[in-house]
Amino acid sequence: MRGRKGRLLNDEILRVEGLRKEFPGVVALDGVDFTLRAGEVHVLLGENGAGKSTLIKMLSGAYHPDGGRILVDGAPTEIRTASDAQRLGIATIYQEFNLVPQLTVGENLALGRPPRRFGFVDTGRMHEQAGELLRRVGVDVDPRTPVARLGIARMQMVEIAKALGLNARVLIMDEPTAVLTTTEVERLFGIVRQLRDQGVAIVFITHHLEEIPQIGDRVTVLRDGSSVAEVPATTPENELVRLMVGRPIDQQYPREPAAPGGPLLQVRGLRREGEFTDVSFEVRAGEVVGLAGLVGAGRTEVARSIFGADAYDSGEVLVNGRPLARGDVHAAMEAGLGLVPEDRKGQGLVLGADVGENLGLVTLRRASRGGFVDRQGQRRAAAEVARQLGVRMSGLGQEVRTLSGGNQQKIVIGKWLLAKASVLILDEPTRGVDVGAKVEIYQLINSLTASGHAVLMISSDLPEILGMSDRVLVMARGRLVGELAAGEATQDSVMALAVTEVEDARVH
């Protein structure tokens, strides 16, 4: 169809038969079949916890199957370690970042296989090679920057560059677009198409259904740990949803605007040297305000500053008309602010604690009387939110670390939903969440605003911003560059604002 010919293309590289994987308390995979050909993009689709990540982790040597087999080039193969996978030409971009924050971008790109000279690591060449890789994926970072200084979007791009550096013939990407904005997604797709045309086989996981026809060739659908269908990527969206969820979803963005009340959050002239300046806006009771922008526009920084997680240099924040102390999360919470951070692993979750503990964290203080915590009450409330969000878990006692990515995200949101903050700031709230659960989250947002609360929503998922916001603010290069009412906001109008200002700045 796309003029891909030759023996190499369309050869079956990888085959998975009846794969099975059990964890204590959970059967994650129970009979998965899956084939992968050279020169195709094979999409894995399934609800949160369906077993997508578990499947690919067995291809990359991170986990070992309890049953079934894996064939590489037709031969049954055991992939015991990551280096086995590397030898077989399999490179993986995991859903959760696998970068070493203390090391530089360059070192991370060469992790485990640095260029050597006379037995010593050749740092010069290492950073040179890193520079090339970074140019290829189009991120403008100095390879000598420590990874800890990057935002998550850039980390994702570094992960992509790292996998590209392996020159693999099988490239597995677990939700690479979850944190990217349209621009980066386009760039990534360009790279993926190029690789595909060179005969690389690509496994692609995403919860953004609109991406499937753009990039995919075939789709394998997983449900409850089993493969239930293999369909072409051109299959209509609602059919894919039905295969995946078992029922159709009638409305993806069920926003029910409420009549806006008085301003609950007012931000005036907020500024932090080198990050953002002159940020002023307000959010009214009953409103959902979307905050759009490109990666690095500074949305996260603004949100964290408002919440007191970081300090700012000048300006002021008022909640319910009362000014808020700077850099004091505790005070912000007392005043009724809440923040769902974008980095769930680093800032959102206590990974080693269980679901119940995590869901109860924000309300811990409120649930205490005379220093003692009402743990039963806490558990009850946690069980209720977990049910509402459809968290797939073996129970409230499951360690959050062992939840699937999307289910972890539900926990981060869930603990703030319990807190009933009067102004809730959501930073990439539905990152990695499946279509069905997204609707549940939107419903909960609706009920918050209906009861007079307000929501500020940062998202790199433009359809989500457009679908759920009553007003859209656009940021670029650390400044607010425009505001669009729900009616006038479209993909194009938002992107135009997000990009022009950057061009402007470059001109000067």
Place this chain on the structure above:
Amino acid sequence: MLVSTNVLQRKPPGRKSPAATWLGENGALVALVVLAVALSLLSGDFLTVTNLLNVGVQAAVTAILAFGATFVIITGGIDLSVGSVAALSAIVLAWTATDAGLPWPLATVIALGVGLACGLVNAALIAYGKLPPFIATLAMLGVARGLALVISQGSPIAMPEAVSHLGDTIGDYLPVPVVVMLIMGLITAVILSRTYTGRAMYAIGGNEEAARLSGINVNRQKLITYALAGLFAAVAGIVLASRLASAQPQAAAGYELDAIAAVVIGGASLSGGKGRAFGTFVGALILAVLRNGLNLLSVSAFWQQVVIGVVIALAVLLDTLRRRGTN
């Protein structure tokens, strides 16, 4: 055949028996039981009431220190100063009660206050000065020990009679140190599992940033954490001095490693977020049983250190292997 089918039967997920779950969480207990059984087989003297009470008494000081250390370790910190703080508190008690002539209840309160203060200084350095806990408490290790020596001028000071009873027995048998240990353990368990501060400690140790962004006042909770460790150290110091009827400036030197070992043997992780009072208690008992048992067996002093090392490693190994087996 019974054997092989048993082996093949996969444990149905989530259907572990409560007993198995409980054991899984208390791996150190298995090690303790194995150790105790072995010792009772090897030495007829081990399993007598008197000896077991002796073990209790000998575990008491380490256990109390370790309870305090449990709070700190759960938050992901470490406290190297507990031994020195124990000595300083005891010296202050003895000195204020004898040389300064204060009534003993007041002296006791002052001594507890000293422990608390040392903990608060540790916490201030860590929370506000952003010192690594290792450094802050290492500094306090030196400072508290130095002050104990300065105040006592290097010589032991007799403990006031009234306080010394803490080293005696209630009735003919029940040693007070054992009672104090149990009470402190209970307090630790309640704080950890039931109070806001306790739950906050786990959150801070699990992910400090997430705890902060969830509205926990991390600095304040750290103050409480280290203050508790200091207070517990003071109690341990007073119990120790009462047993000897004299406060020694060099008492409890090096006990910090034992205390931390007890906590870790009890299942806590030095990277934070994990740990329980009961585990710590078992950890302290393992250390005490080991020392007591080797003495009963008249193992030569030099070999004792070797054997203790090997058994500690084996005890924890047993635990990790067993855990891997069930997972």
Place this chain on the structure above:
Amino acid sequence: MLVSTNVLQRKPPGRKSPAATWLGENGALVALVVLAVALSLLSGDFLTVTNLLNVGVQAAVTAILAFGATFVIITGGIDLSVGSVAALSAIVLAWTATDAGLPWPLATVIALGVGLACGLVNAALIAYGKLPPFIATLAMLGVARGLALVISQGSPIAMPEAVSHLGDTIGDYLPVPVVVMLIMGLITAVILSRTYTGRAMYAIGGNEEAARLSGINVNRQKLITYALAGLFAAVAGIVLASRLASAQPQAAAGYELDAIAAVVIGGASLSGGKGRAFGTFVGALILAVLRNGLNLLSVSAFWQQVVIGVVIALAVLLDTLRRRGTN
């Protein structure tokens, strides 16, 4: 517009002046300089060539142990056994050379092998037995010390003449321990910054899972790491015994805390992923200068401990405050 765009330009990383960057990374050095200046003002004896060489000699053993500990700490581990391993290695050297009558070069090789072996046992327990490093090396602390006592039957053993020269000076002035320390430091720096193993250590300490998934054989690298620590401990032990011309079974007891302190003062983090040879060197010098200076100033023995504690806290505080100022 120009202004605001300029303001908004994100600080490109690496555009701080090289001097500022270097200082920022070597905060402990500032503390060392401040300390040295203060001491030269307070005591005329401090800033003499002989005394500075003394400081070097007095830092040597701690520094060598600390270099070895640096590897371990960078991987996120801890090694409490280095002091005991140092003593054991020295005892083995002296014993094989005297009682067993082996030629001293062979005895030296065996002693180094003992250090290496202890490190490998630590590593095996940690990597394959999944013991927490604290427990594995605490066990080794006891075992190695016990073996040192068993072999020596508790008494010091004279070092062979030839090896004892390690404690002398080259020519009239240059002390051999200082030379050994510098060489070991250089080796550490090269391993850490230039070799595959060194870089792997940082990766493991920074994110062990990421390291594993990038194809690094984490277990093998841990073996190398702890083996290096053991080897360095053996070298430290031999240098120490040479200075005393006698191997002491109780030598270097408690030095593990000093070694770890030197590493942490030097800027490493006990949670792993950070640390440098030069920082560790400075950390060891700070400790040595402090002890030397307080002796020169005739500070009373009891107060010394207090002052050392306070100065360590201040030195690291200075560093963290300065760092907060620039960031």
Place this chain on the structure above:
Amino acid sequence: GSGSSSEGSGAAAGDIKLGMSVSTLNNPYFVQLRKGAEDEAKKQGVALTVTDAQNDASQQVNQIQNFASQSMKAIIINPVDSDAAGPAVKAAERSKIPVIAVDRVVNGATVAQTVASDNVAGGKLAAQELAKQMGEKGKVAVLQGVPGTSASRDRGQGFTEGIKAYPDIQVVAQQPADFDRTKGLDVMTNLVQSNPGITGVFAENDEMALGAIKALGAKAGKEVKIVGFDGTPDGLKAIEAGTLNASIAQQPQLLGQQAVQGAVKAAKGEKIEATVAVPVKAVNKDNVAEFAGS
């Protein structure tokens, strides 16, 4: 640090700086030794700096080096270990600074003077004293000092030799309690458990003996006879109270005093005796009054 000996003869007492490195101050015995030294220094009007080597031979070497840097006129060393002190003393010798050894000897180097009590003899004396108290028969447990220290070795050796003279006395257990009172208590508790028939205890110092007394409770001094070593104030009190039967009294204050006297003379370049033997003496209920005052 040279030339001190040449100008030594003319030096007034006020110019004399002395350094003293004590093995450990973790023991009242050495605190007393230091007191004796400091009192004598004050009396003579010389400056005395005392450092604590914390039982670490190499820290002691460092301290001796530092004394040399400070141009001390004479150095007093109370060795952590007799052998390990050798190189340090040699280094001081090279800087022409006279060294006085106190309480424990220095091997492998010549010192200007050794002021000490004989620990081997003390051990023997302890054996005799304990045997006498026990009526020359019964079972004995020994609490040993820090393994590897010369004090422990010598006393143990003296005691073993001394007790051989009493065929009806058996040593049934030996355990180190590191010269430490707390350890003395725990070790004794355990020993009694495994050896119920013990009627005699030799503790290699009073600190451990005091711990053992706590462990033995009412039996201390009565059914079980206890002999300690040092004659520290707490030890003498215990003898008065009848819980400790005897102690081999050293005279640490006298040791310290003699050491300073020797050091001052050496600093002035005067001739001094190679050894000053300070007698050890068995203290028991009968003669404790003579010691209590000192």
